Amino acid sequence: xxxxxxxxxxxxxxxxxxxxxxxxxxxxxxxxxxxxxxxxxxxxxxxxxxxxxxxxxxxxxxxxxxxxxxxxxxxxxxxxxxxxxxxxxxxxxxxxxxxxxxxxxxxxxxxxxxxxxxxxxxxxxxxxxxxxxxxxxxxxxxxxxxxxxxxxxxxxxxxxxxxxxxxxxxxxxxxxxxxxxxxxxxxxxxxxxxxxxxxxxxxxxxxxxxxxxxxxxxxxxxxxxxxxxxxxxxxxxxxxxxxxxxxxxxxxxxxxxxxxxxxxxxxxxxxxxxxxxxxxxxxxxxxxxxxxxxxxxxxxxxxxxxxxxxxxxxxxxxxxxxxxxxxxxxxxxxxxxxxxxxxxxxxxxxxxxxxxxxxxxxxxxxxxxxxxxxxxxxxxxxxxxxxxxxxxxxxxxxxxxxxxxxxxxxxxxxxxxxxxxxxxxxxxxxxxxxxxxx
Amino acid sequence: xxxxxxxxxxxxxxxxxxxxxxxxxxxxxxxxxxxxxxxxxxxxxxxxxxxxxxxxxxxxxxxxxxxxxxxxxxxxxxxxxxxxxxxxxxxxxxxxxxxxxxxxxxxxxxxxxxxxxxxxxxxxxxxxxxxxxxxxxxxxxxxxxxxxxxxxxxxxxxxxxxxxxxxxxxxxxxxxxxxxxxxxxxxxxxxxxxxxxxxxxxxxxxxxxxxxxxxxxxxxxxxxxxxxxxxxxxxxxxxxxxxxxxxxxxxxxxxxxxxxxxxxxxxxxxxxxxxxxxxxxxxxxxxxxxxxxxxxxxxxxxxxxxxxxxxxxxxxxxxxxxxxx
Ligand code: HDD
Ligand code: HEM
Ligand code: HEM
Numbered sequence: 001x002x003x004x005x006x007x008x009x010x011x012x013x014x015x016x017x018x019x020x021x022x023x024x025x026x027x028x029x030x031x032x033x034x035x036x037x038x039x040x041x042x043x044x045x046x047x048x049x050x051x052x053x054x055x056x057x058x059x060x061x062x063x064x065x066x067x068x069x070x071x072x073x074x075x076x077x078x079x080x081x082x083x084x085x086x087x088x089x090x091x092x093x094x095x096x097x098x099x100x101x102x103x104x105x106x107x108x109x110x111x112x113x114x115x116x117x118x119x120x121x122x123x124x125x126x127x128x129x130x131x132x133x134x135x136x137x138x139x140x141x142x143x144x145x146x147x148x149x150x151x152x153x154x155x156x157x158x159x160x161x162x163x164x165x166x167x168x169x170x171x172x173x174x175x176x177x178x179x180x181x182x183x184x185x186x187x188x189x190x191x192x193x194x195x196x197x198x199x200x201x202x203x204x205x206x207x208x209x210x211x212x213x214x215x216x217x218x219x220x221x222x223x224x225x226x227x228x229x230x231x232x233x234x235x236x237x238x239x240x241x242x243x244x245x246x247x248x249x250x251x252x253x254x255x256x257x258x259x260x261x262x263x264x265x266x267x268x269x270x271x272x273x274x275x276x277x278x279x280x281x282x283x284x285x286x287x288x289x290x291x292x293x294x295x296x297x298x299x300x301x302x303x304x305x306x307x308x309x310x311x312x313x314x315x316x317x318x319x320x321x322x323x324x325x326x327x328x329x330x331x332x333x334x335x336x337x338x339x340x341x342x343x344x345x346x347x348x349x350x351x352x353x354x355x356x357x358x359x360x361x362x363x364x365x366x367x368x369x370x371x372x373x374x375x376x377x378x379x380x381x382x383x384x385x386x387x388x389x390x391x392x393x394x395x396x397x398x399x400x401x402x403x404x405x406x407x408x409x410x411x412x413x414x415x416x417x418x419x420x421x422x423x424x425x426x427x428x429x430x431x432x433x434x435x436x437x438x
Numbered sequence: 439x440x441x442x443x444x445x446x447x448x449x450x451x452x453x454x455x456x457x458x459x460x461x462x463x464x465x466x467x468x469x470x471x472x473x474x475x476x477x478x479x480x481x482x483x484x485x486x487x488x489x490x491x492x493x494x495x496x497x498x499x500x501x502x503x504x505x506x507x508x509x510x511x512x513x514x515x516x517x518x519x520x521x522x523x524x525x526x527x528x529x530x531x532x533x534x535x536x537x538x539x540x541x542x543x544x545x546x547x548x549x550x551x552x553x554x555x556x557x558x559x560x561x562x563x564x565x566x567x568x569x570x571x572x573x574x575x576x577x578x579x580x581x582x583x584x585x586x587x588x589x590x591x592x593x594x595x596x597x598x599x600x601x602x603x604x605x606x607x608x609x610x611x612x613x614x615x616x617x618x619x620x621x622x623x624x625x626x627x628x629x630x631x632x633x634x635x636x637x638x639x640x641x642x643x644x645x646x647x648x649x650x651x652x653x654x655x656x657x658x659x660x661x662x663x664x665x666x667x668x669x670x671x672x673x674x675x676x677x678x679x680x681x682x683x684x685x686x687x688x689x690x691x692x693x694x695x696x697x698x699x700x701x702x703x704x705x706x707x708x709x710x711x712x713x714x715x716x717x718x719x720x721x722x723x724x725x726x727x728x729x730x731x732x733x734x735x736x737x738x739x740x741x742x743x744x745x746x747x748x749x750x751x752x753x754x755x756x757x758x759x760x761x762x763x
Contacts, residue, residue, distance in 0.1 A: 057541060060537065060540075060541065061537045061538070061541050063490070064490065064533050064534060064536070064537035065533070065534055065537070067490055067493060067494075067533060068493075068529055068530045068532075068533035068534055069530070070497070071493070071496065071497060071500075071526070071529055071530075072526055072529075072530060074497055074500045074501065074504075075500065075515075075522055075523075075526050077504065077515075078500075078504065078511055078512060078514070078515025078516075078522075079515050079519050079522060079523065082511075082512035082513075082515045082516050083512065085504050085508055085511055085512050085515070086508050086509050086511070086512035086513075087508070088508070089504035089505060089508030089511055089512070089724070090504075090505055090506070090508050090724030090725065090728045090729070090732075091728075092505075093501075093504070093505025093506070093508075093724060093728055093731075093732050094505070094728070094731060094732065094735060096501045096504070096505060097501055097502070097505050097732050097735045097736060097739070098735060098739075099501070100494065100497055100498045100501045100502075100739070101735075101739035101742065101743060103494045103497060104491065104494045104498070104739070104743040104746075104747075105742070105743065105746060107490040107491040107493075107494050108491045108743070108746045108747055108750045109746070109750075110490070111487040111488065111490065111491060111750055111754065112749075112750050112753060112754070114487070115486065115487040115754050116753060116754065119753055119754065120753065131746075165725070168727075169727055169728040169731045169732075391515070391516060391519070391587070392516060392586050392587050392588070393516065393519050393587050393591065395591070399523065402527070406527065406530060406531070410530070410534050413534070413538050413556065414534075414538070417537075417538050417541055420541075421541060
């Protein structure tokens with residue numbers, strides 16, 4: 001039996017976790033499609049155009065699921081957390097209002113892009129992709145500012161009853177947490193998309209060596225470059241995010257690092273090991289600096305440390321693994337190029353990328369767990385507690401189970417249909433330039 | 439006009455757009471319940487490119503409501519938890535099912551297992567969603583809901599008015615869709631025109647009858663607030679649409695058919711204003727700087743979106759040859 005509060009939280013977490021998988025693809029895929037279509041137009045290489053067309057079919061299905069699961073979230077805000085919305089709905093009003101127009105433009109121009117292949121001139125078609133790509137990033141940006149504001153609320157004033165409400169309309173854009181969160185989120189979206197695409201082609205090439213042709217190599221390369229190229233910037237931004245968290249949300253930071261007590265010369269823990277003094281060194285550039293532990297806040301204000309710590313370690317582990325994979329891929333590419341070979345001839349690299357495909361998604365969910373669970377027990381940090389936000393309706397447990405069942409059914413069908421799209425015959429390339437490098 | 443009035447007008451505009459555009463997509467789903475293959479293909483072709491853009495109107499309404507009238511949004515969410523969750527379930531199933539069904543059998547290959555089932559899910563969820571929304575509106579009108587939701591999860595379904603309103607919403611969606619589809623069929627699938635026309639006439643008559651049936655069910659106080667102008671416009675456009683359909687003037691009929699539910703909705707909203715739940719929760723706006731900025735953003739945004747939408751419709755509805763030039 002779940003109590004209503006737990007059920008509501010699990011429900012929120014589950015439906016956000018589901019939505020964000022599609023949302024990141026909605027952010028990243030349009031950029032890949034644009035790139036492929038543009039290359040096709042520039043070089044006359046029909047394989048790029050064929051890729052763009054194939055991707056656009058997958059995007060149509062993914063976008064539909066993203067759109068409906070996003071709608072669920074907007075309604076759930078009210079159904080699960082009406083007290084929160086009543087007090088702070090207008091606080092992120094501007095963020096979400098801007099967001100709604102990003103959705104409009106994305107949906108409109110995506111329709112033109114998907115259904116306009118034979119109706120628009122190639123140039124006009126390419127141009128229609130631009131608003132899609134821009135609005136996708138804009139949605140990620142706006143929605144993340146709303147969340148950043150929940151982590152670092154600014155612009156609060158007293159309402160008529162002496163309670164804090166926000167009137168500063170631009171609050172979400174001015175929160176201290178906004179910068180790192182927004183950048184980290186957008187990069188995460190590209191990372192996820194790139195590696196997912198690369199992994200799809202890696203699996204295809206591993207299953208059937210005949211598929212190591214120009215078409216699959218191009219799809220693979222576009223995704224791998226986008227994904228792996230961003231691994232290092234992502235870690236740097238993550239470092240920035242950690243510093244901001246340490247400054248504004250010390251309890252969350254302590255939970256992330258698993259630091260119970262305030263310590264001078266705090267160690268850095270990696271899985272079961274501890275490296276003495278490293279945490280102080282990393283954060284303050286001084287091996288003996290004092291780091292706040294969970295004990296800086298009263299027990300009632302402490303976030304669940306175990307899961308926050310675990311999620312943080314998973315995210316960092318994956319971040320580091322992706323950097324290593326990027327370095328390995330770059331090195332093989334450089335070596336093989338000199339010998340006139342192709343990186344895709346290496347089974348090892350293909351296997352590594354195929355395995356790495358789902359990892360950024362795991363890091364993505366882990367990162368959100370760090371952010372959201374680490375903020376507990378607050379829904380708006382140090383302003384409103386999560387239980388205060390809960391609806392008065394009961395029986396939320398049933399809701400949660402229904403959601404799980406419906407989303408599972410959708411996922412199964414979605415995978416079947418994406419596989420069908422991937423397996424269909426390739427659209428005939430207009431002109432193929434064999435031998436051009438990947 | 440106060441900021442609050444403008445915000446309320448913008449919410450109403452979004453609601454109207456969702457009713458006549460999104461409603462047509464739900465109605466198309468209702469007509470998808472047929473066995474006739476050509477009719478179902480027509481539905482896919484008509485809806486495919488536009489339903490997502492049409493669906494964003496709902497999101498627009500939700501966001502404008504919680505940004506502009508946060509208190510009312512909370513009260514509505516609590517008191518309408520039942521119908522809203524059912525509508526939500528319908529929306530999720532319908533959107534996903536439509537995409538699955540559309541892409542489940544591409545390239546003429548054999549369909550993915552379950553595609554036919556998703557086709558059914560699509561049709562049934564297209565019926566449930568407008569019913570739930572209609573019942574929600576009826577529940578608000580009936581005046582029995584409480585801001586804290588204490589009237590209960592099922593309260594909006596337990597009276598005659600919400601049930602009639604739910605059915606009315608379904609019939610209105612089916613009617614608009616049949617009229618729109620007849621126009622499409624006249625261009626692409628002449629064989630279907632006759633039967634779609636019959637369906638338009640029948641669903642239009644049913645919708646009209648249900649609207650009349652709802653009138654005596656309205657609470658006395660609410661009925662006195664109803665602007666008779668709007669009701670008259672609604673009745674006249676509905677009758678006009680039927681007559682134009684009968685005469686085969688489909689393009690004009692489209693306009694009239696959209697006018698009937700739009701006018702009814704406007705009348706309802708005017709009678710309700712300034713309440714979100716009559717006598718219980720008023721639409722009190724967010725703090726004024728925020729509300730002002732939101733109005734600004736909404737207006738500028740609409741000025742960008744509407745031309746884009748019109749451009750999209752023109753490109754995607756035009757015959758392929760003309761669109762290219
Ligand atoms: C592809 C995904 C991905 C990868 C490889 C990383 N992250 Fe991350 N991280 C996210 C995806 C993500 C995220 C899901 O996008 C989060 C959740 C909230 C946010 O803004 O970004 C996040 C949050 C997040 C936070 C919490 C911010 C907050 O609570 O305000 C920190 C401190 C880090 N990350 C740090 C790192 C570090 C040091 C990484 C590298 C080694 C790293 N992340 C790799
Ligand atoms: C605008 C952005 C977001 C808002 C406004 C938001 C809001 C909320 C709310 C209201 C809750 C419930 C209260 C709580 O337990 O903290 C919650 C919980 C949660 N959200 Fe977010 N969220 C946002 C973004 C995300 C995203 C994108 C994810 C990604 C998966 C996410 C993951 C979670 C998780 C895991 C929980 C559960 C926390 C717990 O059980 O302790 N959030 N969020
Ligand atoms: C609580 C948080 C969130 C809410 C309320 C929300 C709401 C929505 C809604 C209503 C849609 C549908 C728009 C349409 O019909 O076109 C949507 C889609 C989308 N959302 Fe979210 N969203 C949330 C979290 C996020 C996050 C964290 C991201 C960041 C990546 C994101 C990015 C997107 C994108 C790119 C789309 C476009 C549709 C797609 O490609 O799947 N959303 N969201």
